[in-house]
Amino acid sequence: MEVPIPDPQQPVTPTSQGHMDRHRQNDWGSVQYDSRFDEYWIVAGSARQCLFYCPWCGEKLPPSQRNAWFEKVETLGFDPWGDTLPEAFRSEAWRTTSVT
Numbered sequence: 069m070e071v072p073i074p075d076p077q078q079p080v081t082p083t084s085q086g087h088m089d090r091h092r093q094n095d096w097g098s099v100q101y102d103s104r105f106d107e108y109w110i111v112a113g114s115a116r117q118c119l120f121y122c123p124w125c126g127e128k129l130p131p132s133q134r135n136a137w138f139e140k141v142e143t144l145g146f147d148p149w150g151d152t153l154p155e156a157f158r159s160e161a162w163r164t165t166s167v168t
């Protein structure tokens with residue numbers, strides 16, 4: 069899945085790289101992790117190419133939470149492209165804590 073849209077809100081640097089924590093060969097950041105969306109991706113020109121399987125071990129990666137992120141932001145009445153969002157939406161916190 070190619071995602072040409074720009075990111076409306078820059079993510080905070082995650083404390084965990086998720087699945088990539090298992091792979092020290094990823095130390096140079098070949099595979100990027102966006103904790104907001106639980107997405108793994110590589111640079112593809114000016115876009116992101118999402119990964120569905122781990123390139124190191126072949127394990128299936130978790131499904132993207134991108135659509136859920138947008139739905140949640142909009143449900144709370146924010147404009148994801150313009151508004152300053154609560155800190156929780158710049159990390160995985162929105163999925164793991166209750167944000168009102």
Ligand SMILES: [Zn+2]
Pocket residue numbers: 087090091122123124125126127
């Ligand atoms: Zn793996």
